[in-house]
Amino acid sequence: METKNILIKNATLIADEIKKSSILIENDEIVEISNDLKFNDADEVIDASGKLVIPGxxxxxxxxxxxxxxxxxxxxxxxxxxxxxxxxxxxxxxxxxxxxxxxxxxxxxxxxxxxxxxxxxxxxxxxxxxxxxxxxxxxxxxxxxxxxxxxxxxxxxxxxxxxxxxxxxxxxxxxxxxxxxxxxxxxxxxxxxxxxxxxxxxxxxxxxxxxxxxxxxxxxxxxxxxxxxxxxxxxxxxxxxxxxxxxxxxxxxxxxxxxxxxxxxxxxxxxxxxxxxxxxxxxxxxxxxxxxxxxxxxxxxxxxxxxxxxxxxxxxxxxxxxxxxxxxxxxxxxxxxxxxxxxxIGLEADIGTIEVGKKADMALLDIKTIRMTPFRNPMSHLVYSAQGGDVDTVICNGEVLMENKKLLTIDEAMVIEMAQNAAEEMLTKKAD
Ligand SMILES: [Zn+2]
The missing domain is CATH 3.20.20.140 (Metal-dependent hydrolases)
Incomplete structure (x- = not known):
């Protein structure tokens, strides 16, 4: 299998206090987390300045x-x-x-x-x-x-x-x-x-x-x-x-x-x-x-x-x-x-934290927003201030599923129309 790398740089990691780091993903796995990460060959670089990284x-x-x-x-x-x-x-x-x-x-x-x-x-x-x-x-x-x-x-x-x-x-x-x-x-x-x-x-x-x-x-x-x-x-x-x-x-x-x-x-x-x-x-x-x-x-x-x-x-x-x-x-x-x-679900060895050796499942939230300002306590802001719409980028199993709030694996307009039609058809049948 060919190796694929994603470098997430300048990220704020979820913690009790503000902690900056970069994360290197190789295929489906997190292979390095460091505030001094030097890697020039990434297939994709995500600049996570102004973003909070949490486990998926x-x-x-x-x-x-x-x-x-x-x-x-x-x-x-x-x-x-x-x-x-x-x-x-x-x-x-x-x-x-x-x-x-x-x-x-x-x-x-x-x-x-x-x-x-x-x-x-x-x-x-x-x-x-x-x-x-x-x-x-x-x-x-x-x-x-x-x-x-x-x-x-x-x-x-x-x-x-x-x-x-x-x-x-x-x-x-x-x-x-x-x-x-x-x-x-x-x-x-x-x-x-x-x-x-x-x-x-x-x-x-x-x-x-x-x-x-x-x-x-x-x-x-x-x-x-x-x-x-x-x-x-x-x-x-x-x-x-x-x-x-x-x-x-x-x-x-x-x-x-x-x-x-x-x-x-x-x-x-x-x-x-x-x-x-x-x-x-x-x-x-x-x-x-x-x-x-x-x-x-x-x-x-x-x-x-x-x-x-x-x-x-x-x-x-x-x-x-x-x-x-x-x-x-x-x-x-x-x-x-x-x-x-x-x-x-029996997957605590694979997911649930941002850790070297675990699967690359994570979400990046905007912190340069009105709701998250002043940004001082990541844990508090995540639980008490953030909303789903603050999520900007999502990675699962080393694949980027959403970037800059745009879904990459699902056609959003298509799925809305398909689900609307299915729901209407189902209820028409129920009424018959
Ligand atoms: Zn139930």
Missing amino acids: LVNTHTHLSMTLMRGLADDMPLDTWLNDHIWPAEAELNGDYCYAGALLACAEMIKSGTTCFNDMYFFMDHVAKAVDESGMRGVLSHGMIDFGDETKRKNEFKETRRIIDKCHNSADGRIKVAYGPHSPYTCSQELLEEVKKEANKSGHRIHIHVSETQKEVSDSLESKGKRPFEYLSEIGFLGEEVTAAHAVWLSEDEISLIKNSQTKISHNPSSNMKLASGIAPVSKLLAEGASVSIGTDGTASNNNLDILEEMKITSLLQKVNTLDPSVLPAKEVYEMATINGAAA
Whole structure:
């Protein structure tokens, strides 16, 4: 393979204080970081004067293709939202729609500094095609739901295995496939146990929704005599390879179960606030030593994929909930969106920090802007002042995906038109 170098010079690196450096990328890897970097043969030089360099952000709970349902149904509870609006629209989905929605989501994520995500949805080989073209990194899982039906269960495993065979480690290794049992209330115990067994044998990760609403907990107590995480612990499901989204309603015992099993939590504050699901005990989980990262959830319940916005909300929500302004300081939130996010998908050795030997996944933000002035505390400005639109340049796996706010791998006007048409066609079918 021919060597390709990118030199990023005069960058301000994310840290507690202002720190200048240059970064040398060779192929997909960061090979040198130094304030005295001499290299004259770079294939591409990016002058990062006036730019803040951060690791590419990691969104640990998404449903990319749901961008097509953005704004479709707002201001209602989760069960009405799902039963009356989202599930009927999803019945009309096809591979083309999922591709269009996923490509739109990739464009939105790149534009706001995210390079990696953890997705669960349907027609995942079509999603993989969009991710491959976008140049992003992601973990994909087919959402499995059996409601106790054996035929459905068999089909869900068939589809999951098909996606694994077709997409795992594709796109130069940027795409991984995980098992995606939807939740303990839509999946039977048989399905969950089989997922755990297969995933452990093959080394794949697991992505699931757990304890999103109070209703889910009371239903679980009624049908199983246990709270959701207690039930999952008892059937041997929890573990470090499991990423559980939401985890809003937790008992003290469940917090211990999460910590002791090293189950990863994806916190989704906007979605939890918008659906009035509740406030996850994030500061408590972190204080107990659990690994918590940040997700946006799908855009039908957020309604965007901006992790910078989610970071600020994460911090503010915990502060007001505990009436303690010292909880979740900027640096802790930054770690949730970067290295904890990487750990939530098993990639902490490869991404999540700007470090020699790691993959070249990073975002450059403008700091010569009104919002970021006076520039004195990079961590504070990133979490409390910055917005997705401040992201100027994005690199993933050593490839420049956006430069000077222009997408290089996706035709922006084309993807907007394609997604608009797909969303309109899908809803026309739903109405028929
Ligand atoms: Zn979700």
